[in-house]
Amino acid sequence: MWTLKRFPFIWLLPAILPVALVTLYPVGHALWTSLHRVMLLFPGEPFVGLDNFVRVVTSNYFIVALENSATFTVVAAPIAVALGVALALFLQRRFLGRGIVRSIVLLPWVLPGAISAVLWTWVFHPSFGLLNGILLELGILERSVSFLASPGLAFLSVLVAHVWTQVPFAVVLTMAALAGINTETMEAAELDCRSSWKRFRYVVLPEIKAMIVVLLIYNALMAFTSYDVVYAMTGGGPGTATTLLAFQIWREGFSMYDFGAGAAVAFIVVLISALLIVAITRALPSDLFGER
Amino acid sequence: MSGRRSAFNYVIALLVLLFTGGPIFLAFYGSIVPDRVLLDPEVSVFDVGPNFEGYRYIFTGELPASYSEGRANRRMISDAARQVPASLWNSMRIALASMILNLVLGAPAAFMFARYAFPAKRLSFMFLILSPLVPAVALLVPIYMTMQAFGLVGSIWGIVLVHTARSLPFTVLILSVFFRRLPSELFEAATLDHCNNFQSFMRIAVPLALPSIGATGLFAFMLSYSEYMFSLVLSGEARSRTVSVVMAALARNTDVSWSLLNAGIFIAIIPTLIIVVVIWRVVVEGLLRGAVKG
Numbered sequence: 400m401w402t403l404k405r406f407p408f409i410w411l412l413p414a415i416l417p418v419a420l421v422t423l424y425p426v427g428h429a430l431w432t433s434l435h436r437v438m439l440l441f442p443g444e445p446f447v448g449l450d451n452f453v454r455v456v457t458s459n460y461f462i463v464a465l466e467n468s469a470t471f472t473v474v475a476a477p478i479a480v481a482l483g484v485a486l487a488l489f490l491q492r493r494f495l496g497r498g499i500v501r502s503i504v505l506l507p508w509v510l511p512g513a514i515s516a517v518l519w520t521w522v523f524h525p526s527f528g529l530l531n532g533i534l535l536e537l538g539i540l541e542r543s544v545s546f547l548a549s550p551g552l553a554f555l556s557v558l559v560a561h562v563w564t565q566v567p568f569a570v571v572l573t574m575a576a577l578a579g580i581n582t583e584t585m586e587a588a589e590l591d592c593r594s595s596w597k598r599f600r601y602v603v604l605p606e607i608k609a610m611i612v613v614l615l616i617y618n619a620l621m622a623f624t625s626y627d628v629v630y631a632m633t634g635g636g637p638g639t640a641t642t643l644l645a646f647q648i649w650r651e652g653f654s655m656y657d658f659g660a661g662a663a664v665a666f667i668v669v670l671i672s673a674l675l676i677v678a679i680t681r682a683l684p685s686d687l688f689g690e691r
Numbered sequence: 692m693s694g695r696r697s698a699f700n701y702v703i704a705l706l707v708l709l710f711t712g713g714p715i716f717l718a719f720y721g722s723i724v725p726d727r728v729l730l731d732p733e734v735s736v737f738d739v740g741p742n743f744e745g746y747r748y749i750f751t752g753e754l755p756a757s758y759s760e761g762r763a764n765r766r767m768i769s770d771a772a773r774q775v776p777a778s779l780w781n782s783m784r785i786a787l788a789s790m791i792l793n794l795v796l797g798a799p800a801a802f803m804f805a806r807y808a809f810p811a812k813r814l815s816f817m818f819l820i821l822s823p824l825v826p827a828v829a830l831l832v833p834i835y836m837t838m839q840a841f842g843l844v845g846s847i848w849g850i851v852l853v854h855t856a857r858s859l860p861f862t863v864l865i866l867s868v869f870f871r872r873l874p875s876e877l878f879e880a881a882t883l884d885h886c887n888n889f890q891s892f893m894r895i896a897v898p899l900a901l902p903s904i905g906a907t908g909l910f911a912f913m914l915s916y917s918e919y920m921f922s923l924v925l926s927g928e929a930r931s932r933t934v935s936v937v938m939a940a941l942a943r944n945t946d947v948s949w950s951l952l953n954a955g956i957f958i959a960i961i962p963t964l965i966i967v968v969v970i971w972r973v974v975v976e977g978l979l980r981g982a983v984k985g
Contacts, residue, residue, distance in 0.1 A: 402807070402809070403807050411799075414801075418860060422830070423832035425834055429829050486707060494700045497704075503712045504711050506711050510920060511938055511939075521717055522713075522717065534935050548928075567711070568913075575903055579872050580900070609868055613848055645826055669826065
């Protein structure tokens with residue numbers, strides 16, 4: 400690691416400036432909004448202090464949405480990463496038709512959230528859904544179940560759909576990390592170590608650990624802040640069963656025109672996400688931030 | 692490799708195919724089956740044969756025969772379906788521009804973060820990593836107002852700018868992981884040979900990390916292609932709408948015919964699928980072979 404005396408502006412500003420343009424100013428704007436009463440129908444934008452925050456935290460949906468989002472994140476992120484790593488390891492094996500499988504695996508990734516949502520709505524559809532069809536055919540079910548209309552099943556269904564959209568990214572990055580492993584290292588490991596589990600645990604895993612941390616952070620954030628698939632599938636329902644905190648920002652701001660409350664929920668989401676990042680990087684130390 | 696092991700491989704491969712490709716196959720099936728067959732458990736597609744009326748309507752505007760009859764439900768046909776081909780072209784241009792900008796702007800920064808220590812390194816890196824945390828919904832209104840001030844609402848360049856800025860942190864983060872893995876002996880040798888920072892970046896880091904750069908660019912492409920919220924508010928009228936916006940409009944319309952919706956979905960999938968497969972094959976698989984040796 401070389402040391403430079405001055406901040407390398409020419410190298411870094413092209414990346415930092417656009418990001419600052421779409422982050423710092425809007426965040427400032429949102430902070431201002433969260434401290435004022437900004438509603439489309441009321442003239443004037445008086446300063447109300449923390450009123451918006453208090454109103455949001457004490458409203459009856461908040462705890463439910465927070466719980467839903469927390470469960471969603473804690474379940475979806477590790478499953479997506481684990482599936483992605485497992486798939487990437489599997490695709491390292493040689494078998495006929497591997498190229499096709501490798502391409503198909505990427506499919507969910509190329510689809511916009513709205514399309515994925517429609518596809519999965521179809522899988523779970525009560526009258527002509529694929530899942531009902533299979534379960535009825537196998538005799539596991541007697542009548543078709545409307546998966547998206549009962550609270551527990553609806554949550555599970557949107558979870559499956561969300562994980563489905565997130566797995567390919569984990570596969571691609573894990574494969575890239577796997578390809579970066581020195582072939583001599585792997586050959587030596589094959590000679591020294593008969594058990595493929597031990598080979599994975601002591602040779603492969605340390606090499607791809609930094610990537611796994613990146614993936615976990617990314618997936619936790621995606622699960623916590625994205626809502627398009629869930630919204631398009633259930634609209635937050637039935638009742639509040641799939642209402643997520645990120646969805647609530649959108650609802651406060653755009654369907655109720657209460658931008659102050661929307662900005663307040665946004666700040667709470669940002670705060671929790673920051674805690675998530677710190678927690679994950681602490682729990683899984685890697686050389687990602689280290690100075691070595 | 693024993694027979695049992697390879698049989699096991701195929702079972703897993705089949706499960707993977709079903710899980711990832713199944714819903715998409717369903718979309719294709721739905722697009723060639725008229726709604727009345729879909730909803731009737733007694734009739735299957737093998738009785739009536741495939742039907743490409745949904746596709747014909749999207750490309751030519753010719754109404755499917757079943758909807759021109761007397762008591763047919765005309766509301767099941769949506770004008771949004773006709774916008775699919777143009778929106779696809781918009782999405783492609785936007786995603787490609789965003790991908791190129793991401794790599795050009797992000798790679799030098801990633802190289803700096805991976806290889807050098809400098810004042811305010813931690814601060815600037817943390818800023819980049821933490822910025823995507825801000826949920827897009829919270830940024831929507833201020834960004835819309837800024838873009839309007841620049842006169843960029845309704846043009847694809849406003850969307851390109853926002854997509855680029857939103858995916859740059861990921862590009863920098865991922866690329867810096869890759870650059871960090873390159874053996875430092877190479878860079879020491881380059882310094883001894885009087886390469887300056889820029890030369891070691893262009894002549895050593897970029898060529899060696901090319902597959903990773905390709906994969907990262909692919910990621911930026913996909914982020915842009917599937918992004919919905921900013922595309923929606925920044926596209927304005929129909930001219931610069933992206934495919935995600937048009938598809939969402941189709942999907943939210945509860946009256947729309949399933950076969951038309953599925954035809955739209957399938958059309959939206961094909962071109963990207965081709966691009967992904969090509970990029971995957973050429974960039975990732977081809978260059979991975981012996982390119983990066985840690």
